[in-house]
Amino acid sequence: MAETKTAQRRLAARGIVKRRERRDSRPQEIVAAAFEEFAAHGYAATRLEDVAARAHVSKGLPYLYFKTKEELFKAVVRSVITSHFDVIREKMETTDLSVEAFLKGPFLAFIQELVGSKRAFIARLLIAEGHKHPELTAFYYEQVVSRGIETLTRLIDRGIERGEFRPTRLRDFPQLLIAPMLTAIIWRGLFERHHHLDTDALLATNIELLTDAIRAPGRHNQGDAR
Amino acid sequence: MAETKTAQRRLAARGIVKRRERRDSRPQEIVAAAFEEFAAHGYAATRLEDVAARAHVSKGLPYLYFKTKEELFKAVVRSVITSHFDVIREKMETTDLSVEAFLKGPFLAFIQELVGSKRAFIARLLIAEGHKHPELTAFYYEQVVSRGIETLTRLIDRGIERGEFRPTRLRDFPQLLIAPMLTAIIWRGLFERHHHLDTDALLATNIELLTDAIRAPGRHNQGDAR
Amino acid sequence: MAETKTAQRRLAARGIVKRRERRDSRPQEIVAAAFEEFAAHGYAATRLEDVAARAHVSKGLPYLYFKTKEELFKAVVRSVITSHFDVIREKMETTDLSVEAFLKGPFLAFIQELVGSKRAFIARLLIAEGHKHPELTAFYYEQVVSRGIETLTRLIDRGIERGEFRPTRLRDFPQLLIAPMLTAIIWRGLFERHHHLDTDALLATNIELLTDAIRAPGRHNQGDAR
Amino acid sequence: MAETKTAQRRLAARGIVKRRERRDSRPQEIVAAAFEEFAAHGYAATRLEDVAARAHVSKGLPYLYFKTKEELFKAVVRSVITSHFDVIREKMETTDLSVEAFLKGPFLAFIQELVGSKRAFIARLLIAEGHKHPELTAFYYEQVVSRGIETLTRLIDRGIERGEFRPTRLRDFPQLLIAPMLTAIIWRGLFERHHHLDTDALLATNIELLTDAIRAPGRHNQGDAR
DNA sequence: AATGAATGAGGGTTCATTCAT
DNA sequence: TATGAATGAACCCTCATTCAT
Numbered sequence: 005m006a007e008t009k010t011a012q013r014r015l016a017a018r019g020i021v022k023r024r025e026r027r028d029s030r031p032q033e034i035v036a037a038a039f040e041e042f043a044a045h046g047y048a049a050t051r052l053e054d055v056a057a058r059a060h061v062s063k064g065l066p067y068l069y070f071k072t073k074e075e076l077f078k079a080v081v082r083s084v085i086t087s088h089f090d091v092i093r094e095k096m097e098t099t100d101l102s103v104e105a106f107l108k109g110p111f112l113a114f115i116q117e118l119v120g121s122k123r124a125f126i127a128r129l130l131i132a133e134g135h136k137h138p139e140l141t142a143f144y145y146e147q148v149v150s151r152g153i154e155t156l157t158r159l160i161d162r163g164i165e166r167g168e169f170r171p172t173r174l175r176d177f178p179q180l181l182i183a184p185m186l187t188a189i190i191w192r193g194l195f196e197r198h199h200h201l202d203t204d205a206l207l208a209t210n211i212e213l214l215t216d217a218i219r220a221p222g223r224h225n226q227g228d229a230r
Numbered sequence: 231m232a233e234t235k236t237a238q239r240r241l242a243a244r245g246i247v248k249r250r251e252r253r254d255s256r257p258q259e260i261v262a263a264a265f266e267e268f269a270a271h272g273y274a275a276t277r278l279e280d281v282a283a284r285a286h287v288s289k290g291l292p293y294l295y296f297k298t299k300e301e302l303f304k305a306v307v308r309s310v311i312t313s314h315f316d317v318i319r320e321k322m323e324t325t326d327l328s329v330e331a332f333l334k335g336p337f338l339a340f341i342q343e344l345v346g347s348k349r350a351f352i353a354r355l356l357i358a359e360g361h362k363h364p365e366l367t368a369f370y371y372e373q374v375v376s377r378g379i380e381t382l383t384r385l386i387d388r389g390i391e392r393g394e395f396r397p398t399r400l401r402d403f404p405q406l407l408i409a410p411m412l413t414a415i416i417w418r419g420l421f422e423r424h425h426h427l428d429t430d431a432l433l434a435t436n437i438e439l440l441t442d443a444i445r446a447p448g449r450h451n452q453g454d455a456r
Numbered sequence: 457m458a459e460t461k462t463a464q465r466r467l468a469a470r471g472i473v474k475r476r477e478r479r480d481s482r483p484q485e486i487v488a489a490a491f492e493e494f495a496a497h498g499y500a501a502t503r504l505e506d507v508a509a510r511a512h513v514s515k516g517l518p519y520l521y522f523k524t525k526e527e528l529f530k531a532v533v534r535s536v537i538t539s540h541f542d543v544i545r546e547k548m549e550t551t552d553l554s555v556e557a558f559l560k561g562p563f564l565a566f567i568q569e570l571v572g573s574k575r576a577f578i579a580r581l582l583i584a585e586g587h588k589h590p591e592l593t594a595f596y597y598e599q600v601v602s603r604g605i606e607t608l609t610r611l612i613d614r615g616i617e618r619g620e621f622r623p624t625r626l627r628d629f630p631q632l633l634i635a636p637m638l639t640a641i642i643w644r645g646l647f648e649r650h651h652h653l654d655t656d657a658l659l660a661t662n663i664e665l666l667t668d669a670i671r672a673p674g675r676h677n678q679g680d681a682r
Numbered sequence: 683m684a685e686t687k688t689a690q691r692r693l694a695a696r697g698i699v700k701r702r703e704r705r706d707s708r709p710q711e712i713v714a715a716a717f718e719e720f721a722a723h724g725y726a727a728t729r730l731e732d733v734a735a736r737a738h739v740s741k742g743l744p745y746l747y748f749k750t751k752e753e754l755f756k757a758v759v760r761s762v763i764t765s766h767f768d769v770i771r772e773k774m775e776t777t778d779l780s781v782e783a784f785l786k787g788p789f790l791a792f793i794q795e796l797v798g799s800k801r802a803f804i805a806r807l808l809i810a811e812g813h814k815h816p817e818l819t820a821f822y823y824e825q826v827v828s829r830g831i832e833t834l835t836r837l838i839d840r841g842i843e844r845g846e847f848r849p850t851r852l853r854d855f856p857q858l859l860i861a862p863m864l865t866a867i868i869w870r871g872l873f874e875r876h877h878h879l880d881t882d883a884l885l886a887t888n889i890e891l892l893t894d895a896i897r898a899p900g901r902h903n904q905g906d907a908r
Numbered sequence: 909a910a911t912g913a914a915t916g917a918g919g920g921t922t923c924a925t926t927c928a929t
Numbered sequence: 930t931a932t933g934a935a936t937g938a939a940c941c942c943t944c945a946t947t948c949a950t
Contacts, residue, residue: 051941052940145420180439183436193360195371288933293925298924503918517935632884
C-alpha cells in the first residue's frame with residue numbers, strides 16, 4: 005500500500021492524475037472494488053479494509069462516501085442494476101421482428117450475456133443476502149424484477165395478439181423465460197468445476213422449447229439466425 | 231436458558247427424558263437447531279451460542295461433536311441432502327405411469343413440495359456460501375445434482391424410447407425441468423412480500439409447456455389426474 | 457498479560473483460587489478496576505482493554521458482565537454510591553447529641569472522610585461526565601443528592617425546633633453545609649500540587665462559622681472535641 | 683456547510699465582511715466555536731470538524747492556528763480566564779464601601795453572574811479534564827485561583843483591620859466564600875432538571891451567614907442595597 | 909491563507925473456540 | 930460427558946491530523 009500511495013503521488017506530481025479528478029471518481033472506484041470483494045466473499049465475509057486496499061485507498065476513505073458497510077453494499081447493488089434493462093425494453097418496443105424472432109434473437113442474446121457478466125454476481129449476492137436487506141430487495145424488485153416481468157408479459161401478449169402464439173399460462177408465468185438464467189448463474193458459480201454446462205445452449209433450448217410449446221397451430225417455426 | 235436447563239433436569243429426573251437417550255440424539259438435535267439458525271441468518275451471521283441455546287444445550291457442547299462451525303454447517307447440509315432424492319428415483323424406476331404422467335404427477339408433486347419445505351433453505355444457503363466450502367459443494371454435487379440430472383436424463387430418454395417424446399435438446403439440458411424450482415425458491419425468499427407467486431402453478435406450467443413441446447407428433451396430451 | 461494468565465493458572469492449579477469463586481467475584485473485580493481507570497482518565501479516555509488488564513482479565517471478559525462501556529460506567533458509579541449515606545442518616549436519627557455537636561462531630565467526620573475517599577473521585581466523574589449520562593445522573597440524584605439534602609434539612613429543622621438555632625435561610629439551602637466538600641474534592645484533584653489545602657480544617661471552619669451564624673441568641677457555643 | 687461558505691463569499695463579495703477582517707478574527711472565532719463545543723460535549727467527545735463547522739471554517743483551518751486539539755483546548759480556557767477577574771479586583775481596591783457591603787454587593791453580583799455565564803462551563807471542563815493538562819491547570823491556578831484567593835484574603839483582612847470583622851479562620855479559608863459558587867455551577871449542570879435551585883439566593887445566603895458569623899461584636903448588619 | 913480529501917492509528921464490540929471444573 | 934467462564938483475534942467505525950491543491 006505504501007508503494008501504491010507513492011505511485012499515486014508520483015502520478016499526481018506529473019499531473020497525470022489530478023486530485024479533483026480523483027475525488028470525482030473515487031466513489032465509483034470504491035464501489036467497483038467493493039463489488040469484487042462482495043462477489044468473491046459475500047457480504048459478511050468482506051472486510052472493508054480489503055475493499056479499500058483493492059481500491060488503492062486508505063482504510064477510512066470508504067466511510068467518507070458510504071456511511072456504513074451496508075450503505076456501500078447497497079451502492080454496489082444499485083450501481084449494477086442501473087439501466088441495462090431499459091435497453092432491452094426499448095429494443096422490444098421498437099423492433100420489427102416477430103415476437104418469436106425477438107425472443108430467439110435479441111432477448112436470448114441479452115440473457116446469455118447476462119449470465120456471463122458481472123451483474124450475475126449481484127444476483128447471487130441478492131439471493132444470499134437479500135433477506136437481510138429488505139429495503140434493498142424492495143428496490144431491486146421494483147427496478148428490475150417487476151419491470152422485467154411486466155415487459156415479458158407484454159411481449160408474450162403481443163405474440164398472442166399477432167396470432168404468433170396460442171394463449172397459454174406462460175403469459176401468467178413469464179418467470180419461466182428467466183428461470184434457466186438463474187439456474188445458469190448458480191451452476192456457473194457452484195458446479196462448473198465439476199461439470200461444464202453450456203449455458204448459452206441451455207438458455208437457447210429453453211426458449212426453443214417454450215416457443216414450440218406456445219406457437220399457434222399452423223405457424224412455422226421462426227428460427228433464429230443460428 | 232437457565233430455566234431451560236433446569237426444566238430439562240427436572241424432566242430428566244422424572245425419567246421423561248432419559249439421559250442416555252438425550253445423549254444419543256444430541257448431535258441430531260444440534261444439527262436441527264443449526265439448520266434453523268443457518269437458514270434464518272446465513273452462515274456468517276449465525277452464532278454458535280444461539281444454535282446451542284436453540285438445542286437446549288450448553289455453549290461448548292456442539293464442539294464435542296463438530297470441531298468447527300464449518301463442520302457443523304457441513305453436517306447440516308448433509309443431513310438435509312440424504313435420502314429424500316432416493317425416494318423419487320426409486321419411484322421413477324418402478325412406476326407404471328407413462329413418462330409424461332410421471333412428470334405431471336409424482337415428479338411435479340415432489341418439486342412442489344420441495345419449494346415449500348425447509349430443504350429449500352439449503353438451496354439458498356448453498357448458493358450463498360457454497361463457493362467458500364468447495365468440499366461441501368462437491369459433496370452436494372455428487373449426492374444431489376449429478377444424480378438428479380442423471381435421473382432426469384434417463385427419464386426423458388425413456389420417454390423418447392417409448393415413443394412418447396421426440397428427441398429434443400431437453401435431453402441434454404434436463405436442468406430445464408428443475409430451473410423453475412430454483413426460481414420459485416428464490417422468489418419465495420425474496421419477493422413474496424412484494425408480489426405473490428403461485429409457485430405450484432408455476433412449476434406445473436413449466437412441465438405442461440415442456441411436455442407439450444417435446445411430445446411426439448400424433449400423441450395425445452396425457453394430462454395428470456388433477 | 458501472558459504472565460498474569462499463567463500466574464492465575466498457577467494459583468488455580470494450587471487450588472488457591474477456584475474457578476467458581478473467581479466467577480462470583482469477577483464483576484466486582486472488573487468494576488474495581490474500571491473505577492481506577494475511570495477515576496484516572498475520565499470516561500472517554502478510558503480504554504476497556506486497560507480495565508481488563510488491570511483486572512487481570514482478557515479484553516473480552518468485561519463484555520460478559522457489562523453490555524457496553526457505559527453500562528460498566530454506571531455499574532462503577534452505583535457500586536460506590538451504595539449505602540454509605542444511610543449510615544450517617546441512621547446515626548443522625550438516633551444520636552443523643554445536640555444538633556450542633558452532631559454537625560461538629562459525626563457529620564464533620566463523615567464529610568472529612570469522604571473528601572479523602574475513593575468516592576470523591578466519583579463526584580469528579582459525575583461532574584465531568586454526568587450530563588452525558590442523564591439516566592445515571594437521575595439515579596445519583598435520587599439515591600444520594602436528594603436524600604442528603606432532605607436529611608440535612610431535617611437536621612437543621614430539628615436544631616430550630618430544639619431552640620438551638622434561629623430560623624435562617626440555611627434551612628432552605630442545606631447545600632451550604634456540603635459545598636466546601638465539593639471544593640475540597642476539586643482542589644485536591646487539581647490544585648493540591650500547587651498549594652496545599654488543609655481540607656479537614658476547611659470543612660471544620662465552614663461548620664464552625666455556619667453554626668456561629670445560626671446559633672440562637674443566648675446559646676453557648678457547643679464546641680466539638682478538637 | 684457548503685451553503686454557509688457560499689453565503690460568506692457572497693457577503694465578502696459585497697464587502698460586508700472584508701477578507702482581511704475575517705482573517706484577523708479567525709482565531710477568535712475558532713476559539714469561540716471550540717468553547718461551545720467543549721462546553722457542550724467535553725474534551726474527548728468534541729470533534730474538531732464540528733468546531734470548524736461551527737466557526738464556518740474548513741476542517742483544516744484550525745490547525746493553522748492551533749497545532750493540536752489540546753492547544754485549542756488550552757486557548758479556549760485561556761480566552762475565558764483573562765481579564766474578568768481583574769475587574770472585580772480593581773473594584774475591590776478602589777471601593778468606598780465597607781467590606782461587608784462590598785461582599786454583599788459587587789462581589790455577590792459578580793459570582794452570581796458567573797454561575798449563569800458561559801464561563802461556568804469552563805469550571806466543569808477543568809474539573810473534568812484538568813488533571814490531564816497539568817500545564818493548563820497550573821496556568822489556571824496562577825491566573826485565577828491563587829489571585830482570587832489572595833484577593834479574598836486581603837478583603838477579609840481589611841475587614842478585620844477596619845474592625846468590621848472578628849479575626850476568624852475564614853481568613854485562612856477564603857475558599858468558603860467561593861465554594862457555593864462551584865456547587866451552584868455543578869447543580870445547574872446536573873440536577874437542575876430534577877430540582878430547581880435558586881442559585882442567586884444560595885450565594886446570597888452563604889455570604890449573609892458568613893458575614894453574620896464573623897461580624898465584630900457590636901457591629902450592625904450592614905445589609906446591601908437590594 | 910484556505911480547503912477538504914485522504915490517511916491510519918486506535919478503540920468498542922463480537923464471537924468462534926478453548927478449557928478448568 | 931457437559932458446562933459456561935474465559936480468551937483473544939478480528940472487524941467496523943471514528944476522528945485527529947496531514948497534505949495536495
